[in-house]
Amino acid sequence: MKLNIALLAGDGIGPEVIDQAVKVSDAVAQKFGHEITWKPALTGAAAIDAVGEPYPDATHEICKNADAVLFGAIGHPKYDNDPSAPVRPEQGLLKMRKALGLFANVRPTFTFPSLLDKSPLKRERIEGTDLVFLRELTGGIYFGEKGRKDNGDTAYDNCVYTREEVQRLAKKGFELAMTRSKKLCCVDKANVLETSRLWRETVQAMEKDYPEVEVSYEFVDAVAMRLVQWPNSYDVLITENLFGDILTDEASVISGSMGLMPSASMGAEVSLFEPIHGSYPQATGLNIANPMATVLSAAMMFENFGLMEEGKAMRDAVNKALEAGVVTEDLANGGKAYGTKEVGDWLAANV
C-alpha cells in the first residue's frame, strides 16, 4: 500500500514523539511492504511563530490531500494566560477540526496490567477497564454563535446541534458497539438541555436499526461520577462536544496509563491520529517524553486503513517494551529510564 501521511508535529514535545512514531511506522511499513510518504506541515504555536496563524492554508492543503494526518501536540505557555489573545494555538486545532470535517473523536481508555499501580484508583476499581468515548467534534457550543452585548457586560455562547450531526456520530457509535460488547451509552443532559433532548430522541430512533445493541441513556453528571466509581462498567459512550471534552479527560487519568493513550478524529474523508497528552512544554528537547501514545496513535492509523496486522505489530512492540522495562522516566518507577529516542529505536527494532 502507498500511504501519503500529513505530519503535524506541533509544539513542545510534539516533534520528538512524532519522530519516534515515524521511525516505528517506517519499520512496520518496511516489514509489511508498504510505502509511506510523510508530508510535514506547520501547526500550533510553531505555525504562529512562522507564518502568523496556527492552521495555515498550506497546512490545510497538505492535510486535505493526505490519506491521514498524524499529529503531535500543540500549545505553548506563552499563550496560556491570555485566553483572549487574538491568535492562539487552540484556534488552529478548532479550525482544523472544522475544515477537515473531523466530526468523531475516538478516545479509548484501557489499562496495561503493568501500569495498574499508576492509577489513582484502587486496583479493583480499574482492573479490566476498556472503554471508548466517541466525542462529537465539530458542533455544539464550540462552534455556535458567540459574542458580547451590553458594552461587553453580557457574554453568550450558543450550543447548536442538528439531527444529522447527531445521526452521523451515533452511527459510528452503534457500529463500534457492534464490533465490541454491543453496549452503547448515550451521555446527555436531557433533563435540562434541548440539544440533549434532540440527541436522545435521535439515538432512540436509531435503536431499531441495531436491534442487537443495548443502549442506555445517562446524564453527564452521573457519568462523571460512575467513571470514577466503576469505569469498567462502561464500553462505548457517545456524547456531544463539550461533555466529551470534560469526560474524556476525566477518563484519561483513571487508567494510570494516560501517557500511553492514543486517539483518532474521524472525518468523512481524512482522519487524524494523535496522542491525548499535551505538548508538555517543560520537557521540550530533553529527550524524556514518552513516545508510546504517539506510536499507538500511528497503530490506530494503520488499523483504520484496514492494516490490522501492522497495527497489532506496533501494539505488541509497546507491550514488549513495557514488560522489558524499556520506558521513559514517567514509567520508570525509580528504575532505569530510557530516552524518547531510545524507546523509539527499541520499538522500531522490535516490530
Place this chain on the structure above:
Amino acid sequence: MKLNIALLAGDGIGPEVIDQAVKVSDAVAQKFGHEITWKPALTGAAAIDAVGEPYPDATHEICKNADAVLFGAIGHPKYDNDPSAPVRPEQGLLKMRKALGLFANVRPTFTFPSLLDKSPLKRERIEGTDLVFLRELTGGIYFGEKGRKDNGDTAYDNCVYTREEVQRLAKKGFELAMTRSKKLCCVDKANVLETSRLWRETVQAMEKDYPEVEVSYEFVDAVAMRLVQWPNSYDVLITENLFGDILTDEASVISGSMGLMPSASMGAEVSLFEPIHGSYPQATGLNIANPMATVLSAAMMFENFGLMEEGKAMRDAVNKALEAGVVTEDLANGGKAYGTKEVGDWLAANV
C-alpha cells in the same frame, strides 16, 4: 433565636431523612434555647401528584417567607425515561432556584478518616481532601433561550452570563477563600467560550480587592482530571452552572463519603440546605437511607445563621456516631446496620 424553616421533604427517601434532620435540629434548638417552626411544603414528584406541578406557588410563598429552606431530595423513576415529559420534578428544582434567587451552590467535599476506605481512590490520593465548590446556580445554559428550528431538526441552548452574575458568585468565592487557605481556583473554558472569557476577566479584575487571595485559572477539562489525581490540591473552586453540575458530582464520589455530603444554595434573601444525594427511590420507606448528609445540611443551616456552636454540636454527633458504628447499612461494612430512624434518634440524643 426564633427560626422559621420551610421543610421540603420531596420524593423517595426525602421524607425519611428530613424527619431525622428535624429531630436532630429540634434537639439542638432545645439545648441552645432556640425555637424552630417547621413549615412543610410540597415539591418534586410528590407535588406533581398532588397539585400537578413540581414547585407550586403555595410552596414558593412558604419558602420566600422562611428564614431558610431545608430540602430532602426529588426525583421519581416514573419520570426518568422521558426527558421531554411536559412536567418533570427537575423543572421544579430549576424553577425554585430561579424564583428564590439561589445563585450560589456551596458543595464541600471532605473526608472522614473512618470512611477513607470507601473511596474509589487510593488512600494517599484522597487523604486530607477538603475542598469546596461554589457553583453558579441561576444562569448559564440552564436558563438561556432554548428551542428548536427547521421543523425540529435543529436544537439550540444559549449560554448567557452577565458580569454582575459572575461578580456576585466570585465575591462569595473570594470571601470563602479568606476564611480558609486563601486559595481560589476559577474553573472555565476560556480557550473556547466567550462566557468563560467574561468569567475570567471579571475574576481577574476582582483580584485587587482581595490581595491576600492567590487565584488560579484552570480549564474545566484539566480540573476534571486533577480532581481524580490530586483532589487534595484544591481548596475553593468557583465555576459556572453546567461545569459545576458535572464537577461537583465528580468530586462527590472521590471522598468515599458521598452519602454524608451536605450542600447549601445561597440567595440574596433566603438560602436552602440539602444533602447532595438523590431521592434513592428503591430505598423508599425501608428505613435504610443514611440521614447523616441531611443532618449535616441542617448543621450548615445553623452555621449560616451564625449559630456556630449549634452546627458544631451536630457535626460532632455525626462524628461520634461514625466512630461508635451507629450507621446505616451503606456504612456498616458487614457489621451491624442501624435504621434511618435509629441513627436519627441516636444523633438527637447525642447533640
